[in-house]
Amino acid sequence: MSAFQYFVICCPACHSRLSGVKINPEEVQYSELYSDGLMLCDGLMAEEQKLISCPACAHLFWAPTVEKHACDADTCETDQTIYPHGSWYQFGCNTSNCDGKIALIEHYRQLLQCIRPLNSELEIYLRKKLLWAINNLIRQRSEASISQLLSGKSSFAHWRASRRNQTRQNLAFMGYRQLHISNIQRLIELLRSNEEREQNRLFLCELYREKGNFSKCLEMVRQLKRSTHFLTLIEEKARLHNSFVFKVAG
DSSP: OOSEEEEEEEOTTTOOEEEEEEEOGGGOOOEEEETTSOEEETTEESSOOOEEEOTTTOOEEEOOOGGGOSOOTTTOOTTSOEEOGGGTGGGGOOTTSHHHHHHHHHHHHHHHHHOSSOOHHHHHHHHHHHHHHHHTTTTTGGGGSHHHHHTTSSOHHHHHHHHHHHHHHHHHHHHTHHHHHHHHHHHHHHHHTTTTSHHHHHHHHHHHHHHTOHHHHHHHHHHHOOOOHHHHHHHHHHHTTOOSOOEEEO
8 A cells, every 4th residue: 555645626716626645644654753743754744734725726725624535526527637736735835945945934924914714723723834834944954964974974065055055044044033933922822721631731841942931841841740752852952942843753
């Protein structure tokens, strides 16, 4: 079996067909988990994209459930153009380069400003995606570290190109610092009402750390009264006053 499942959905406005790809959890070969909750499985986000902008008419709509992925035969013609997954996945942004990562950040910033009414569930979804999008600028920063070159894991040419690209992304991350902090603060406010949920409590620890409120992060870690690999890493980073996203596993 393949690690991916393929499907086709229809835009409810213009009825254009969009092909998609989703993870088949039982067949995943390689996965990465990051402290901000992002999980990548064989290079694809484990969490399916819920909000889609049609590449044909720009209509914004919620993705149908798995059971409704197939197009309705009455609205989709067999000779109709099928838009590929890359044309709408992450709004068509090529996040393998800095420009694409910045474009994705701007998409989520604009959506948060324009979508009305904005209920708490939708706002949490968009702000979590914005968090991931901003962190994408520094998520792979270790690949440009001098240790990659000295260990022989990268050739000099590849390391130099990675270093140059990461320097640009670091500057972009600094430019989005104010947006990053305000987005995290709003996420904290939205999640605190559900603080009794264990998953949210863990996420809140991480959010306080990424915001730079290390004392509050450590206080919440102590309140959880449990020991896990993830919590230990959060505590270590907080004690070092390190607010950057980090890889937990993979």
